[in-house]
Amino acid sequence: MKSEYKAKLINIRSLGETCSILTFLCPEIAGEGKPGQFVNLSCPHFLKRPFGIMCTDKDAGTFCIGVRKVGKGTEEILASKEGDEFTCLGPLGNGFDFTDVKKLLLVGGGTGIFPIYFAADYAQKHGIPTVIANGYRCKCDAFLYDEFSKETSDFYVTTDAGDLGIKGNVMNCLEDLDSSLIEGATVMVVGPGIMMKKVSEWAKAKGLSCFVSLEQRMACGIGACLVCVCKIKAEEEGKEFVHKRCCKDGPVFRAEEVIW
Amino acid sequence: MSISVQVGKVKLKNPIILASGTCGFGRELAEYMDLSKLGALSSKGLTLLPRDGNKGVRVAETPSGMLNCVGLQNPGVDAFLKTELDYMVKSGAGVVVNVAGHSNEDYIAMVEKLDPYKDKIDALELNFSCPNVKEGCMVIGSSPVAIKALVSDLRKRTDLPLWVKLTPNVTSISETAKGAEAGGADAIVAINTMLGMAIDIRTRRPILHNNTGGLSGPCVKPVAIRMVHDIYSAVKIPVVGCGGISTYEDVLEFMIAGASAVELGTISLVHPTRPEEIVDDLEKYVKENNIEELASLTGTLELWR
Numbered sequence: 001m002k003s004e005y006k007a008k009l010i011n012i013r014s015l016g017e018t019c020s021i022l023t024f025l026c027p028e029i030a031g032e033g034k035p036g037q038f039v040n041l042s043c044p045h046f047l048k049r050p051f052g053i054m055c056t057d058k059d060a061g062t063f064c065i066g067v068r069k070v071g072k073g074t075e076e077i078l079a080s081k082e083g084d085e086f087t088c089l090g091p092l093g094n095g096f097d098f099t100d101v102k103k104l105l106l107v108g109g110g111t112g113i114f115p116i117y118f119a120a121d122y123a124q125k126h127g128i129p130t131v132i133a134n135g136y137r138c139k140c141d142a143f144l145y146d147e148f149s150k151e152t153s154d155f156y157v158t159t160d161a162g163d164l165g166i167k168g169n170v171m172n173c174l175e176d177l178d179s180s181l182i183e184g185a186t187v188m189v190v191g192p193g194i195m196m197k198k199v200s201e202w203a204k205a206k207g208l209s210c211f212v213s214l215e216q217r218m219a220c221g222i223g224a225c226l227v228c229v230c231k232i233k234a235e236e237e238g239k240e241f242v243h244k245r246c247c248k249d250g251p252v253f254r255a256e257e258v259i260w
Numbered sequence: 261m262s263i264s265v266q267v268g269k270v271k272l273k274n275p276i277i278l279a280s281g282t283c284g285f286g287r288e289l290a291e292y293m294d295l296s297k298l299g300a301l302s303s304k305g306l307t308l309l310p311r312d313g314n315k316g317v318r319v320a321e322t323p324s325g326m327l328n329c330v331g332l333q334n335p336g337v338d339a340f341l342k343t344e345l346d347y348m349v350k351s352g353a354g355v356v357v358n359v360a361g362h363s364n365e366d367y368i369a370m371v372e373k374l375d376p377y378k379d380k381i382d383a384l385e386l387n388f389s390c391p392n393v394k395e396g397c398m399v400i401g402s403s404p405v406a407i408k409a410l411v412s413d414l415r416k417r418t419d420l421p422l423w424v425k426l427t428p429n430v431t432s433i434s435e436t437a438k439g440a441e442a443g444g445a446d447a448i449v450a451i452n453t454m455l456g457m458a459i460d461i462r463t464r465r466p467i468l469h470n471n472t473g474g475l476s477g478p479c480v481k482p483v484a485i486r487m488v489h490d491i492y493s494a495v496k497i498p499v500v501g502c503g504g505i506s507t508y509e510d511v512l513e514f515m516i517a518g519a520s521a522v523e524l525g526t527i528s529l530v531h532p533t534r535p536e537e538i539v540d541d542l543e544k545y546v547k548e549n550n551i552e553e554l555a556s557l558t559g560t561l562e563l564w565r
Contacts, residue, residue: 001291001292001293001294002291002292003292003533004292004531004532004533045321046321046322046323046324046325046326046477046478046530047319047321047326047529047530048530073321087531089532217317217318217319217320218319219319219326219328219529219530220288220528220529220530220532222288222289222291222292222532223284223287223288224282224283224284224288224289224528224529224532225281225282225319225328225330225529226281226284226304226313226318226330226333227318227319227328227330228318228319229313229318229333241312242312243312243313243333248288
């Protein structure tokens with residue numbers, strides 16, 4: 001039987017004024033979490049808040065998440081102190097499927113780079129050759145730059161401001177990638193909707209299989225309340241779409257089944 | 261010591277019922293609790309045909325609660341009978357089937373489809389109160405005359421207990437409850453969500469893409485308690501209380517106000533193990549307080565004179 005677990009905040013690594021990496025002691029989730037899955041974390045407000053898992057350490061019994069301030073809930077979570085107790089549901093949702101993945105292209109943007117880091121780390125540990133392309137707004141929010149650099153030598157960065165890496169967005173980078181690097185690769189994308197849509201279209205044109213991790217406002221996170229649905233192409237003939245639950249049926253979906 | 265209760269003809273092992281729309285058909289919450297420990301489970305609101313529900317953002321957090329505008333996304337009554345009813349029966353919880361129509365004809369057609377399964381169903385909950393669909397439901401549920409007419413029609417078509425779930429979005433819930441009683445309802449369930457709105461001050465647009473939604477959670481509890489008491493005072497049929505229940509103390513409060521049983525739901529979305537914990541807490545409460553029958557608390561409220 002699954003449960004609501006206690007999670008003690010044991011480390012806060014500030015990445016700037018509005019973003020931190022929080023590490024929690026919670027052996028139940030540390031032992032189970034897979035890249036692409038998320039946790040639903042208690043919040044001083046009312047509903048829990050979903051965060052993609054960034055890393056787990058089974059031996060230490062810890063997991064970590066990247067939190068960026070988007071509203072009052074994340075603001076309060078960011079104001080927490082080491083030692084604070086939370087409750088947590090997880091790991092939740094379907095993560096990325098690495099079966100048959102021979103080669104990987106990871107694309108991250110915004111807070112999507114945190115779950116992308118988990119996927120990169122998994123790939124590195126399993127010897128899967130990986131190319132990573134992360135899009136940032138500027139050098140100032142190029143979170144985890146050093147960590148990503150250690151995961152692969154094929155790490156590319158774009159910034160809107162042009163003060164780090166390639167100026168522009170991830171599409172500017174992907175279009176210039178050497179075809180030998182990406183041939184036969186599986187693409188996994190986590191980031192803003194518009195980025196995931198553009199990368200999906202690019203992957204389709206290149207004949208690469210592509211997976212995206214969708215984001216929606218959630219309540220329960222376990223598939224009961226139906227508030228976080230996304231539009232997915234219907235298999236049934238004569239029907240355009242079905243509403244699937246982002247939390248339970250996703251958050252990872254095959255790019256070609258998503259209606260953007 | 262017993263925490264079993266009776267809602268008209270329906271005997272429940274305890275007063276805890278998972279509210280419609282917060283537990284699907286039980287499958288998801290079964291991963292977090294033993295459903296057989298619950299009094300009953302009320303299914304997701306069913307419509308005659310499958311429904312995709314509303315588009316866009318469907319949830320907005322509010323102080324001590326939330327707004328939702330799911331809009332009755334459900335597989336339809338036929339698919340329910342085929343794939344979900346037996347699951348609910350096997351769960352070991354009592355089976356309440358929530359029926360939501362767009363018109364009187366919809367309710368009639370659904371009741372006729374469900375009636376042959378009376379051996380598997382404990383009660384039909386007539387949803388006259390969903391605020392997130394344009395027709396039926398709350399439109400019918402706002403008029404005591406319309407409620408009475410439809411309930412008496414459905415009454416002729418089935419022997420299954422008919423529970424009428426009422427909306428708080430009316431001037432007098434006692435009047436709509438009386439309409440249901442006059443039509444032959446076996447129990448009143450109150451309250452469904454309160455119609456509300458939340459606005460994004462940056463975009464000056466409602467957060468919910470349906471513009472409005474149903475408010476639920478601890479913030480509605482005092483309103484629900486007052487309404488349960490109004491209904492209990494106005495009708496003779498039992499009342500199932502619903503609205504913001506999060507603890508066993510809340511359950512007792514509803515029972516004292518007049519509820520024979522209670523429904524809870526929004527709290528399961530935050531703490532999915534809570535309904536089972538509340539059952540345990542009620543067991544403990546009757547033992548510690550030497551209360552022979554938990555049911556004896558119903559309607560024991562003494563008002564200040």
